[in-house]
Amino acid sequence: MTDPAPDGPRLLVVEDDRPLGALLLRMFAAQGYEAQLAEDGQRGLHLALTREYDVLVIDRGLPAIEGLDLLGRLRRSGVTTPALILTALGTLADRVSGLDGGADDYLVKPFEVEELMARIRVLARRRKPAPAVTIGRAGFDLITRAVTLADGSCVTLSGRESDLLRLLAQDPARVFTRDEIVTRVFPESSTDSLVDTYVHYLRRKLGADAVRTVRGVGYRLGAL
Structure with missing residues (x-):
């Protein structure tokens, strides 16, 4: 299927x-x-x-x-x-x-x-899911997985990149632990190694400040 x-x-x-x-x-x-x-x-x-x-x-x-x-x-x-x-x-x-x-x-x-x-x-x-959400000055289309940045440029995310950004955007002020991110985004993984990899991918596509590291705790949404 x-x-x-x-x-x-x-x-x-x-x-x-x-x-x-x-x-x-x-x-x-x-x-x-x-x-x-x-x-x-x-x-x-x-x-x-x-x-x-x-x-x-x-x-x-x-x-x-x-x-x-x-x-x-x-x-x-x-x-x-x-x-x-x-x-x-x-x-x-x-x-x-x-x-x-x-x-x-x-x-x-x-x-x-x-x-x-x-x-x-x-x-x-x-169930009436919103087709798009606003993150700061950026727009995030949940259907196409496209992020429109403040400068007007558009970036398309992969499925997992989109899932990670969506999780962080649900509560922008919250720090998500590695275990929470694994459970929500990578439930088939037995380690948290994928978390760092996909944080790197998001930063590479959306900017170095897109995801903030909170040392000893985890990650939170940054500035897009």
């Missing part, structure tokens, strides 16, 4: 049942959604942390990272994308724990297609 296209509502489906996952992708495509499938919790965590989606559809009984654990990690990392838990666990206690765990909606398998689609439409309407 290719990456979601930027021009339609985008869904991330985290489901380890391959036939059901393939069925969901076909159903969503027929309704005009761009959907991507992750077959375990670790892959779902990586995609949800590094890419933009309009709705997350998450099973509970996932390999690697259980569904509610996955959702909890996303919420603690600041991911607010509306999430639907789609699972066979349907007792009252299951539904309550799912909603208390960060889900916006909870649907039990087996489900009616019309009901699933109606719930997805409701959640998709809640």
